[in-house]
Amino acid sequence: GQNIDQPTEMTATEGAIVQINCTYQTSGFNGLFWYQQHAGEAPTFLSYNVLDGLEEKGRFSSFLSRSKGYSYLLLKELQMKDSASYLCAVRRWGDDKIIFGKGTRLHILP
Amino acid sequence: DTEVTQTPKHLVMGMTNKKSLKCEQHMGHRAMYWYKQKAKKPPELMFVYSYEKLSINESVPSRFSPECPNSSLLNLHLHALQPEDSALYLCASSQGGALEQYFGPGTRLTVT
Numbered sequence: 481g482q483n484i485d486q487p488t489e490m491t492a493t494e495g496a497i498v499q500i501n502c503t504y505q506t507s508g509f510n511g512l513f514w515y516q517q518h519a520g521e522a523p524t525f526l527s528y529n530v531l532d533g534l535e536e537k538g539r540f541s542s543f544l545s546r547s548k549g550y551s552y553l554l555l556k557e558l559q560m561k562d563s564a565s566y567l568c569a570v571r572r573w574g575d576d577k578i579i580f581g582k583g584t585r586l587h588i589l590p
Numbered sequence: 591d592t593e594v595t596q597t598p599k600h601l602v603m604g605m606t607n608k609k610s611l612k613c614e615q616h617m618g619h620r621a622m623y624w625y626k627q628k629a630k631k632p633p634e635l636m637f638v639y640s641y642e643k644l645s646i647n648e649s650v651p652s653r654f655s656p657e658c659p660n661s662s663l664l665n666l667h668l669h670a671l672q673p674e675d676s677a678l679y680l681c682a683s684s685q686g687g688a689l690e691q692y693f694g695p696g697t698r699l700t701v702t
Binding site: 524525528575576577578585 | 621623630631632633635638640645646678680686687688689690691694695
């Protein structure tokens with residue numbers, strides 16, 4: 481079986497830093513994705529981690545610890561346009577699909 | 591070209607209608623996906639096509655019928671839908687093997 485957990489909602493202030501956590505229990509784990517989805521729009525790919533460690537892409541970074549079943553997405557220098565849902569999704573060996581967590585709605589305050 | 595296109599953008603249909611949703615990608619991707627998404631919920635996988643063959647059907651009711659005419663096109667045929675089927679229908683494509691997926695803008699479906 482599998483289980484993916486992330487907080488339902490978070491609030492942060494413009495210009496600040498926020499960390500969105502994702503924990504998972506998945507047999508045959510083979511990688512973790514982060515997607516961003518603005519209300520009423522399609523999800524867009526942010527990052528993919530398959531090995532332990534930190535991947536940095538501009539203001540966004542994603543971290544993975546396979547032994548702990550844990551990932552986080554770090555957003556720096558928050559902007560109002562970062563208000564969106566952030567979806568953690570897990571990939572398994574031999575599967576043609578990914579499993580999404582329930583998503584974290586991030587609200588940015590001015 | 592990293593775009594997935596979907597038509598129509600919006601669709602309103604009665605419970606006795608038959609309609610189709612269309613999706614197209616020109617990235618040479620071998621896998622294509624249909625998802626259903628309700629408000630404030632994550633996308634829910636419906637079907638996966640790999641090399642134009644149906645590889646996953648997530649126990650979707652038969653009133654939804656997918657079709658993959660060629661490697662660039664994916665259709666979803668709708669018949670006798672229920673009001674609870676109203677949702678955003680997203681198409682996605684990837685290189686396959688559940689690699690990074692590119693999503694289309696979706697079709698907002700309302701069943702009356």
